[in-house]
Amino acid sequence: xxxxxxxxxxxxxxxxxxxxxxxxxxxxxxxxxxxxxxxxxxxxxxxxxxxxxxxxxxxxxxxxxxxxxxxxxxxxxxxxxxxxxxxxxxxxxxxxxxxxxxxxxxxxxxxxxxxxxxxxxxxxxxxxxxxxxxxxxxxxxxxxxxxxxxxxxxxxxxxxxxxxxxxxxxxxxxxxxxxxxxxxxxxxxxxxxxxxxxxxxxxxxxxxxxxxxxxxxxxxxxxxxxxxxxxx
Amino acid sequence: xxxxxxxxxxxxxxxxxxxxxxxxxxxxxxxxxxxxxxxxxxxxxxxxxxxxxxxxxxxxxxxxxxxxxxxxxxxxxxxxxxxxxxxxxxxxxxxxxxxxxxxxxxxxxxxxxxxxxxxxxxxxxxxxxxxxxxxxxxxxxxxxxxxxxxxxxxxxxxxxxxxxxxxxxxxxxxxx
Numbered sequence: 001x002x003x004x005x006x007x008x009x010x011x012x013x014x015x016x017x018x019x020x021x022x023x024x025x026x027x028x029x030x031x032x033x034x035x036x037x038x039x040x041x042x043x044x045x046x047x048x049x050x051x052x053x054x055x056x057x058x059x060x061x062x063x064x065x066x067x068x069x070x071x072x073x074x075x076x077x078x079x080x081x082x083x084x085x086x087x088x089x090x091x092x093x094x095x096x097x098x099x100x101x102x103x104x105x106x107x108x109x110x111x112x113x114x115x116x117x118x119x120x121x122x123x124x125x126x127x128x129x130x131x132x133x134x135x136x137x138x139x140x141x142x143x144x145x146x147x148x149x150x151x152x153x154x155x156x157x158x159x160x161x162x163x164x165x166x167x168x169x170x171x172x173x174x175x176x177x178x179x180x181x182x183x184x185x186x187x188x189x190x191x192x193x194x195x196x197x198x199x200x201x202x203x204x205x206x207x208x209x210x211x212x213x214x215x216x217x218x219x220x221x222x223x224x225x226x227x228x229x230x231x232x
Numbered sequence: 233x234x235x236x237x238x239x240x241x242x243x244x245x246x247x248x249x250x251x252x253x254x255x256x257x258x259x260x261x262x263x264x265x266x267x268x269x270x271x272x273x274x275x276x277x278x279x280x281x282x283x284x285x286x287x288x289x290x291x292x293x294x295x296x297x298x299x300x301x302x303x304x305x306x307x308x309x310x311x312x313x314x315x316x317x318x319x320x321x322x323x324x325x326x327x328x329x330x331x332x333x334x335x336x337x338x339x340x341x342x343x344x345x346x347x348x349x350x351x352x353x354x355x356x357x358x359x360x361x362x363x364x365x366x367x368x369x370x371x372x373x374x375x376x377x378x379x380x381x382x383x384x385x386x387x388x389x390x391x392x393x394x395x396x397x398x399x400x401x402x403x404x405x406x407x408x
Contacts, residue, residue, distance in 0.1 A: 158302040193398040194299070197369055200396060201277070201303060 003027040004049035004118055009039040009065065010080070011057045019052065022107055028114075034186060036065030045165055045182055048075055050117055055081035055092065063095045070096030076117040080105075132167060134215065134228045137206050139167065146206070153205050158183060162198050163206075166216060166226040173219040199224055277303060280370045282360065283311040283335070284383050288402050292373030293342055295400035299371070300344040307346040310363070311335055312356035324352055357386060366394040373400040 006028045008019045016032040023030045031046065033039040037060050039051070051069065055062035066077055078099045079092040092100050098120070099113050130142045136149040144160055146153045155163065161183045166174060176195055180188040188194075199218075203210040217225045279300055281292045289309070296307045313331060315324045331350060339346040353359040364370065370390055374383025376399070387397045 156302055156304050191398075193396065197299065197303070197396050197398065200367075 005029045005031065005047065006114070007039060007042060007048045007051045008032040009034075009036065009051060009057070009062070010054040011035060012054075015054070022111075023114075026111060036060030036062065036068070038181075038186065039065055040068060041178070041182060043069060043073065043075070045168065050114060051075055051077045052114075053077055053079050053097070055079055055083070055088070063091055066092065066095040066097050076120070078110075078113055078117055136208065137215070139163070148206055155202070155205065159198055159202055159205075162195075163202055166224060167228075170226050170228050173222045173225045175223040177223075179223060195224070277305040277369065279303075279305050279307050280364060280368050281307060281309045282370060282372050282386070283309060284372060284374055284386070288373035288375070288383060288400075290338070290373070291402045292371045292400040293338065293346070295373070295398060296371045297342050297344050297346075299369075299398065305344075305369075307339075307342065307344055309335060309339055309346060309348045310360065311348060311350045312353050312359050313350060314356050315352050315354065317354065321352055321354065328352070357389060360386070360390070361393055364390070364393075364395060367396055369396045369398070371398045371400055373402055375404065376401050 003026065006023055008016055008023070008030060009032070010016050010019070011034055013034075016034075020030045020032060031042060031048070033042050035057055039053070042048075043051075053062045053066055053069075057065075060068075062079060062081070066079065069075065069077060076098045077096065078101060079097040080101050080103060081088060081092070082103045084102045089100050098117050101110055101113060131138065131140050133139070138147045139145075141164060144157075146155055146160070146163075162179065165179060165182050176192045177189045179195060180191055184191070184194070199216060200210075203213050203216055207213045207215060215227060215229075217227050219225050279296045281289065281296045283289045284292075293307070293309065299305065300307050311331065313324055313326070313328075315321050319325060328350065332348075335348040335350065339348050351359055351363070370387075372383050372387050372390075374381055376384065380388070384399065387399050391397050
């Protein structure tokens with residue numbers, strides 16, 4: 001069992017790699033994001049117990065990202081920065097950060113601060129629904145199981161992730177690129193044919209008539225949309 | 233007139249049959265690859281990699297392996313070996329046994345279940361269109377240029393026939 005899920009948000013790939021190695025070695029599950037924008041997408045899609053957020057990032061900076069995250073979530077946030085002035089600390093704490101670590105920092109100090117933040121904030125209940133049902137389909141996100149017409153249907157991990165991403169954003173046209181990057185990672189984006197294959201498999205497994213889908217719809221030239229039945 | 237039509241039809245049938253004289257499936261790489269029984273029960277899909285040229289095919293196999301792992305699928309390498317008209321269809325210029333060992337080596341290097349199907353034929357495109365049941369998942373590797381290449385043309389034709397075609401782009405350096 002993992003000690004907690006941590007999202008590392010930093011534009012520096014080396015820091016992300018080091019953090020991943022260090023934290024994984026301590027038993028944490030680690031996800032990373034290159035920017036504030038990407039971190040927001042990840043937080044919407046997955047549950048985390050703590051966020052390590054760099055202050056200085058191109059695009060949406062750490063302070064702004066922290067404010068946005070705090071507007072919707074109580075996840076503990078530890079800010080990382082090279083600046084050590086009083087104003088920076090005040091800005092970070094006022095934006096909603098729980099703690100503040102100045103680079104360069106020692107691994108034992110960072111780990112201690114993570115443990116302290118997790119102690120103060122007991123693991124939050126999952127904000128996403130645990131189970132969802134529509135039509136003949138029942139999905140248990142916690143157990144990662146799917147039943148269609150009462151029969152267990154096996155989805156591969158990637159198929160499940162694609163389904164989860166779509167289902168948690170009902171009625172929204174998800175662009176190909178967004179879906180690819182959310183599931184396969186930031187290096188993907190142009191592999192639309194990949195998505196077609198996975199969506200075809202999902203339709204085959206979940207739709208009453210895969211050739212005439214009613215739940216997972218194609219938005220031509222855009223992407224895919226999950227359309228739940230009106231009763232949901 | 234009807235007699236003429238009758239003869240024409242028979243000739244067409246003969247020609248159709250002469251497109252392919254030999255087909256053999258070689259078990260390249262069989263193993264459980266960490267699959268559970270549930271996975272194996274559910275593993276109905278097959279990814280078809282089409283042999284074009286060696287670098288492109290290796291790239292396509294690489295892509296197919298990634299996809300196969302994510303989809304619990306198996307891979308089949310389709311090798312349409314064209315026999316020129318002066319030769320008998322059953323006597324290809326390259327020995328079938330030589331090709332078999334070559335493609336088996338390719339298949340055995342993969343980390344997912346992969347087998348090889350070799351065809352001797354006159355027209356590779358026509359054979360693929362005839363043999364692939366629509367809609368299949370097909371992976372073709374090759375260089376992407378601004379002009380249509382043999383591989384991109386084949387991909388387009390198969391898409392038109394309703395197949396899901398993944399084009400595994402070969403980087404210039406890998407081809408050189």
